Amino acid sequence: MPITIHPIDDNHGVLFKIQGKIKNQDFIEATTNFHSRFFLHQNIQYIIIDYSDSENRDIPNKNTEDLSNLKQAISKINTTCSIAIFANEQSNHLNQVWQEMVKNLNWEVNLFTDIQSLESWLSAKLNEKYNGFLLMPPHLIPEQSKNILDIKIAKYLNKMVELQVQLDIESRTDHLTGLLHRKSFNEFVEPEMNRMERKKRPLSFILSNIDYFKNINDNYGHNAGDEILVFISALLKSNTRTYDKIWRWGGEEFFIMLPETELGPAGSIANKLRNLIEKAEYFYQENKIPLTMSFGVAEIHSGESIDQLLIRIDSHLYQAKQQGRNCIIAK
Numbered sequence: 001m002p003i004t005i006h007p008i009d010d011n012h013g014v015l016f017k018i019q020g021k022i023k024n025q026d027f028i029e030a031t032t033n034f035h036s037r038f039f040l041h042q043n044i045q046y047i048i049i050d051y052s053d054s055e056n057r058d059i060p061n062k063n064t065e066d067l068s069n070l071k072q073a074i075s076k077i078n079t080t081c082s083i084a085i086f087a088n089e090q091s092n093h094l095n096q097v098w099q100e101m102v103k104n105l106n107w108e109v110n111l112f113t114d115i116q117s118l119e120s121w122l123s124a125k126l127n128e129k130y131n132g133f134l135l136m137p138p139h140l141i142p143e144q145s146k147n148i149l150d151i152k153i154a155k156y157l158n159k160m161v162e163l164q165v166q167l168d169i170e171s172r173t174d175h176l177t178g179l180l181h182r183k184s185f186n187e188f189v190e191p192e193m194n195r196m197e198r199k200k201r202p203l204s205f206i207l208s209n210i211d212y213f214k215n216i217n218d219n220y221g222h223n224a225g226d227e228i229l230v231f232i233s234a235l236l237k238s239n240t241r242t243y244d245k246i247w248r249w250g251g252e253e254f255f256i257m258l259p260e261t262e263l264g265p266a267g268s269i270a271n272k273l274r275n276l277i278e279k280a281e282y283f284y285q286e287n288k289i290p291l292t293m294s295f296g297v298a299e300i301h302s303g304e305s306i307d308q309l310l311i312r313i314d315s316h317l318y319q320a321k322q323q324g325r326n327c328i329i330a331k
Contacts (some may be wrong), residue, residue, distance in 0.1 A: 033301075048118070051087035083109045086118055126213045174248040176226060177233035181248065185255070188245050189306055194260055197302065204266035204299040206256040208273070211292045211325040213252040224284040225252075228291065235276060240269070252283060263299035269328035272294040294320035297330035 031162040058084060083102070085095045095111035102109060172184040180188070196203040210216075217225040229252065236246055237255060249255040258266050277293050296316030300309045316329040323329070 014231060046082040046084070046122075046125045048084045048086060050087065081107050081316075082119055083107065084118060085109065085111045086113075087111065088113060104241045148323065160256075168212060177229055177248050179237070179246050179248045179254070180235050182250060182255075185247060186306075189257060192257065193300065193306065196300070200302075201260055202262040202299060204258045204261045204263055204297065205313055206258065206266060206273075207249065207253075207317045207323070208254045208256070208293050209269070209317060210252040210293055211321075213285050216289060220284055220287065220289065224289070227284060228282065228289070231280075231282060232277065232291070232293070235280065236273060239273060250259070261299075263297065263330060266299060267297050270297050270330065274326065278326060292326035294325045295328040295330075296320055297328060 014122065014301045058215070066184060069186075084100055085098060098109045110121060114122065163190060172181055173189075174177070174181045192203060211226070213225065213228075216228060229248070232254070233246075233248065236256070240246060240256060240258075243259060245257040246254040256269075258269065261269070274295060277291050280291060282289050282291055296319060298309060298313040298316060298317070300306075316331065319329045320327050
């Protein structure tokens with residue numbers, strides 16, 4: 001009995017496509033295959049079994065010895081799983097067999113005979129598990145497959161992936177400047193800090209603030225302020241390395257992470273940015289607006305938490321403001 005297996009959700013879900021005629025021993029072997037290859041080795045959350053291209057014959061009933069042994073093996077699984085049977089109306093017996101095998105496991109088994117109902121079920125599962133986000137490499141279910149279920153699920157999941165990518169970008173990115181949003185800070189900083197500790201490599205940060213930004217908004221309006229934020233963001237991004245990370249920290253503040261960078265070079269980078277901004281000629285509605293920024297710079301110490309670093313670098317920025325602005329405090 002040919003069986004093809006497609007992981008469809010970063011190994012949390014799997015699609016089994018069963019083709020041809022299914023006889024008693026075929027069913028036992030196939031189900032044992034499911035059990036040994038996936039249940040015991042991966043945290044499978046849901047399974048779709050496609051019987052739509054198969055013809056079931058002499059499928060064992062719930063009282064056979066083989067099924068009893070298989071049921072005992074499945075009963076040792078500690079995870080919770082959901083099973084979707086996709087088949088024609090004549091395959092209802094398969095659903096009953098699966099219901100019997102897992103009835104003491106707090107699993108659910110559902111029979112679907114049309115793709116729309118299966119899609120709705122899968123959508124609910126994905127939304128329940130990922131709160132609307134799907135983690136699935138779309139190439140795992142090939143578009144060129146001739147099986148209708150493969151194609152339908154591939155198209156459906158690809159739409160979900162597109163939606164996830166868009167939502168992911170929106171959740172990470174500040175809509176005005178295109179820089180990273182502060183909410184994504186820990187997502188990038190924690191792995192870099194772990195790498196720094198593990199490999200004993202330097203890691204520095206820059207916190208900067210546009211000087212007299214409130215005066216700009218008051219004198220020229222908030223549209224001018226927004227345009228300046230976009231202008232500064234583009235300048236920062238084009239004058240840092242591709243692997244540096246820049247966040248719009250809030251209002252007119254920006255936060256930069258500099259991997260593989262000690263305090264001295266980080267201060268030099270901050271000074272280069274300060275000079276570029278000071279020398280930039282920015283015009284709004286034919287009015288030249290002078291721009292400067294103040295900078296706090298710090299290298300994180302081994303064993304120092306990110307909260308401690310933030311307190312320290314914020315103090316450096318405050319000192320730069322107190323010393324007349326348009327300057328850098330790095331220590």
